[in-house]
Amino acid sequence: MNRLGALYDRFILPHPWIVLILFGAILALAALRFDQFRLDASAESLVLENDRSLEEYRQVNRIFTTSDDFLVVTYSPREDLFSETGLQRLAALRDELQALEAVGSTNSILNVPLLHSPDLTLDTVDSEIKTLDDHDVAPQTARQALLDNPMYPNLLLSEDAGTTAIQVNLPTPERYFELLNRRNELRDKASSGNASAEDQQQLEQVSRQFIDYTEQLGAERDATIGQVRSILDNYREHASIHLGGVPMIVADMIRFIESDLSTFGLGVLAFLLLTLAIIFRQWRWVLVPLLCCGFTVWLMIGFLGWAQWPVTVISSNFISLLLIMTLSLTIHLIVRYREFQHDEPGAAPRDVLRRTIMAMVKPCFYMAVTTIVAFGSLTFSGIRPVIDFGWMMTLGLTVAFLITFLVFPALLSLLPPPLDNRVTSNKVPFTDAFARFTEHFGGTVLVGSAIIAVLCVIGLNRLTVENSFIDYFKSSTEIHQGMITIDGRLGGTTPLDVVITDEPAPENPGDDPFASDCDPFLDDCGDEEYRDTWYTYQKMRDLGAVHDYLHSLPETGKVLSISTTLDLLAQVNGGEPLDALQLAFVPAAVPEDLQDILLTPYISEEHDQARFSIRILETLPELRRQELLDRIRNHLSTELGYDKDRILLSGMTVMYNNMLQSLFDSQIKTIGVVFGAILAMFLLLFRSVKLALIGMAPNLIAAGSVLGLMGWLGIPLDMMTITVAAITVGIAVDDTIHYIHRFKTEFAKDGAYLATMHRCHRSIGQAMFFTSLTIISGFSILVLSNFIPTIYFGLFTGFAMFMALLGALTLLPRLIVLLKPFPAP
Structure with missing residues (x-):
């Protein structure tokens, strides 16, 4: 402490201008990369660390030439859709959308093949297929043909034919995948320790190129979505229209994050400043905390820009948290400064400032370290965005502490506050009421704390992680409304792929299968006899059983597979199922321009895989993703006989579920690490097991109260609320440390x-x-946000602070008075 005091006496307090000028240079350097500060709501930002699901998802899309890079426009006309006027308006809308530069193609009821011609057979399918775009088909005839088709209802057309969808495809350029694959190759090489200096340099260069290109694509996507919305506005007079799709959800989520960062960051700051003005009523006590908070956020944004470290959905609240943590430090300094003013009204401002710094640097340092430990524990979660959030807050708190004890004294040296008459008054502050209550109702405090603890345990047992993605958004948002329409009328929202790999052909296939008595085209010869194609009677029958099972599940909406195509061809075949010989010639019978619609999305002969495309009903209250995925795997393996290693479940549903299901493990792991680390810190700080355990009690109550309340209210853990418990402990422990440290000083x-x-x-x-x-x-x-997790974050953080304050002003002093941990002076 003597060395620290000498540092302040020689450099900081006598030369505040030099401190501020040097600090201003650092701020200027940070500002150079403000333009590199970016937001990321991509799939990569929301997956588990080292999770293979993202790569499997991309691989499935490559093999089956599918993609989720499309917008969905739901169109519910106020008049009959299948009328001349209704179809003309739909065509006009489709044409405007298709004319956009970034749009590769569109799919709608206007361009899909209609199977209504009486002359249509397997032999004439290439010449007899008609579309509404290219042929003169009566609207009601087209309506019935579309409803009879097994592929289109609940996908492009609702079952009552009142709502249709336009799929607006936004192809991702090959350049993106080239950079992505090159970056991943270099990353793998670096992680295995085989990368040369040249490889490391290439990795940095390719990573930079990938980030720049991704930002460029994101900007182009945002512009395209804006153009689409402008076009849709021109047609809302005659129809109810909603926009959906993964690109739109990503764009809107980034928009919500930007809103929360700017609007709510400034809003939180305004609320904080208003509260400071009301409490202290001196402009210096508003300006100095404002500058300290602003400088902390300034430096962190600059650092994230320099480090090219994106902010995700979870870490988007780091600005608000840094504001309150920095403010917490400055308020403690302000209150202590005013106390010394009260004790010695005639003391020189510089002496008062020095005494304040020396008195508060130790407890504030302990507070910062324990809070850093609490946030640092998030790095053990296993969830990538949570890990990033933990590191950001760890660094941010370090910056906040340094700024508080450098900039605060420098500013007050230049702007010494006058003595406030209210400081010198002998009025007993409001907080003494808690002391009187604790003194006279100590038993009530203990019993009440015990009851809260029991309720917390019960609430913890009621916690779940099963929540619908749609519940993240207010009902007034376009995302919510669009998902409701797509989910209820167009076959489901979230994609799930089930991929089955064919058994490998025997190394010694033996005799020619045609030499046996069983004809593999006409009869069921079994897989052992004939493995070189999917198009056999046995395999198609087995895939049909899988399709029927997936379709029977209450959680699934539209299911598409090769069975859908076979049902369609059976319809063309006069209603008769295809026999084994016809099955063998399906690839040749389907016209080449229809193979990308009917065959390649579901069968890959090259990779020996069959795919089932499923849409999950997100609005189903009984949806339990993990249970659903386990049920599918178990049924396919036990009931239908597929080896588990031949079954792959992929898609957004799987990646989102992986993150949700890890929340319980990471929550337990995170809280365990937090309390273990804080207990160790208390033992180190207070040198007393009894005092360390006393200090833990209010923190346990505060964290347990938040999670318990979530359990009682039925609010599931999600990617935002998982962090609240650790944040609660980090903030609550500040009060504990300050109180115990002051109690020890006063008790002496x-x-x-x-x-x-x-x-x-x-x-x-x-x-x-x-x-x-x-x-x-x-x-x-934060309750004004359109992003429901942000609302929960604000509400539960506020509740956590209330419980932490209540525990620190009642339970903590009651335990100290009861157990008497301090030795007599």
Whole structure:
């Protein structure tokens, strides 16, 4: 401490201008990369660390030439869709959308083949297929042909034919995949330790190119989605129209994040400043905290830009958190400064400032370290965006502490605050009421805490992680409305792929199968006899059983597979199922321009794989993703006889479920690490097992209260609320450290526990109350967000601060008075 005091006496307090000028240079350097600060809501930003699901998802899309890079426009006309006027308006809308530069193609009821001609057979399918675009087909005839087709209902057309969809395809350029694959190859090489210096340089270069290209594509996608919305607005007079699709959801999520970063970051700051003005009523006590908070956020944004470290959905609230954590540090300094002013009204401002810094640097350092430990524990979660969030906050808190103890004293040296008359008054502060309550109703405090603890345990047992993605957005948002329409009328929202790999052909196939008595084209000869194609009677029958099972599940909407194509061909075949010989010639019978619709999305002969495309009903209240995926795997393996290693489940449903299901493990792991680390910190700081355990009690109650309340209210854990418990502990432990540290200092004066408790409530208790009040007020503005997890984050953080304050002002002093952990002075 003597060396630290000498540092302040020689450099910081006598030369505040030099400190601020040097710091200004650092701020200028950080500002050079503000333009590199970016947001990321891509699939990569929401997967588990080292999760193979993303690569499997991309591989399935490559093999079966499918993609989720398309927008879905739902169109429900106010008049009959299948009328001349209705189809003309739909065609006009489709044509405008297709004319956009970024649109590769569109799919709608206007260009899909109609199977209604009486002359249509397997032999004439190439010449007799008609479409609404190219042929004169009566609207009602087209309506019936589309409804009779097994592929289109609940996909492009609702079952009542009142709603249709236009699929607007936005192809991703090959350049993206080239850079992605090259980057991944170099990353794998570097992680295995086989990368040369040249490879490392190439990795940096390719990573930079990939980021730049991704940002360029994102900007182009945003512009395209804006153009699409402008076109749709021109047609809303005659129809109810909603926009959906993965690109639109990603774009809107980024828009919500940007809104939360800017609007709510500024809103939280405004609320905090208003609260400071009301509490302290001096412009210096508003300006100085404002500058400290602003500088912290400034440096972190600049650093993230320099490091090319994107902000994700989860870490989007880091600005608000840094504001309140920096503000917490400055409020404690302000309150302590005012206390010294009260004790020595005639002391020189510089002496008061020095005493304040020396008195608060130790508890604030302990507070910063324990909070860093709490946020650092998020790096053990296994969820990539949560890990990134943990590292961002760890670095941000370090910056906040350094700025507080460098900039705060430099500013106050130049702007010494005058003595506030309210500081010198002998009015007992409001917080002493908690001390009186604790003194006279100590038993009530203990019993009440025990009841809360029991309720927390019950609530924890009711926690779940099964929530619908649609519940992340308010019902007034276009995402929510579009997903409701797609889910309810057009076959489901979230994609799930089930891929089955064929058994490998025997190494010694033996005799020619045609030499046996069984004809593989006409009869069921079994897989052992004939393995070189999927188009056999046995295999198609087995795939049909899989299709029927998937379609029977209540959680699934539209299911497409090769069975859908066979049903369609059977319809063309006069309603008769294809026999074994006809099955063998299906690839040749389907016209080449229809193979990308009817065959290649479902069968890959090259990779010996068959794919089932499923849409999951996100609005189903009984949806349990993990249970559904386990049920599918078990049924295919036990009931239908497929080896488990031949079954692959892929798609957005799987990646999202993987993250959700890891939440329980990571939550337990995270909280365990937090409390273990904080207990170790308390033992190191207080040198007393008894005092360390006393300090843990209010933190356990605060964290348990948040998770327990979520369980009681039926609010599931998600990618945002998982962090609340760790944040709660990190903030609650600040109050604990400050209170115990002050109690130890005050207790040394007279050795009286009750008198010490009252003095602490009147001094450090005020700082704790002011800090909690400003944080709760600031975070209340998050309820205005369109992103439901952000709303929960604000509400639960505010509730956590209330419970942490309540525990620190009641349970903590009651345990200290009861157990008497301090030795007599």
